[in-house]
Amino acid sequence: MSRLMLLGRRLTELRTAAGMSIVDAADDVDVPADWLANVEGGKGRSGLVPLVERLAALYDVREVAERGMLVDLAAQNRLTHWWRRFGALVDDDYAGYLEVEQLASTVGVYEASTVPELLQTPAYARALLAVVAPGADLDRRVELLRARQHAVRDNGTEVRAVIDEAALRRPVGGAEVMRAQLEHLAGACDRPDVTVQVHPLAYAGHIPPDTRTTVLTMPCALPHVVYVQHSVGAHFPVDVGPHLAAFGQAVDGSPPTGETRDILAHLAKTL
Secondary structure (H helix, E strand, O other), X not given: OOHHHHHHHHHHHHHHHOOOOHHHHHHHHOOOHHHHHHHHOOOOOOOHHHHHHHHHHXXXXXXXXXXXXXXXXXXXXXXXXXXXXXXXXXXXXXXXXXXXXXXOOEEEEXXXXXXXXXXXXXXXXXXXXXXXXXXXXHHHHHHHHHHHHHHHHHOOOEEEEEEEHHHHHOOOOOHHHHHHHHHHHHHHOOOOOEEEXXXXXXXXXXXXXXXXXXXXXXXXXXXXXXXXXXXXXXXXXXXXXXXXXXXXXXXHOOOOHHHHHHHHHHHHHOO
16 A cells, blocks of 8 residues: 555545546546556556646545645655655555555554554563564664654544553563553553553454554545554455444444553553
8 A cells, every 4th residue: 555556546436436437537638548547556656746636627526625635645745754764674565554654644553462553662662573573673673663653643643542451461571561561551541642442351352363453544535544464464455344344343342441541550450
């Protein structure tokens, strides 16, 4: 996934809503149909801004904010590419995700095994990375994580986390590190841009227990983006409906946010 694929998905939605085929739309804006197909598939690069402006007019996109967002996606106006300073540490797939995350208004994450990355302390992140990525440059990886956390917060992006109780009972880094992590989560509950819920062990839920599911809510009618990570890889499902429903069920099946502090305090006492 990348900003180009996000743009392509929205253009496809708009064309479909207008009841037009790719051939008809391409004829109306005077471009080859295969080029428009590439743009909708997230593969177009050159000449995107004038094309998007003509397509927005053709599809009767009246909202100024949405038209502006489509043009910004085409021109990369809202992207800072802050991750480029980390070089090879950020591969193309991860860079594509960071592009889309940077545009999101809300990042919702269900985490089954660990504390969500956006809410990890440096000590917890270091201890976790030492296990899952032995031999890696831990200082640089933790620095990347902290930069991502700051970027999300500076953008004013809302973070909504549902964390499985099992993840919070796993003492990553030992009792002291885990206790500090739980205190950090409790402190995050006071932030207006963060919501934390604990998914109880007694509730089976509808999300496979070995997955991390991230739901990105986009502004200006852009389509939702779902990113699913598991033990053998990660992918962006095209059909996001089941994942949105599963995340909603996890939210609904967890105690309300007002009870999170008490749950975290109880877990800290068990360490």
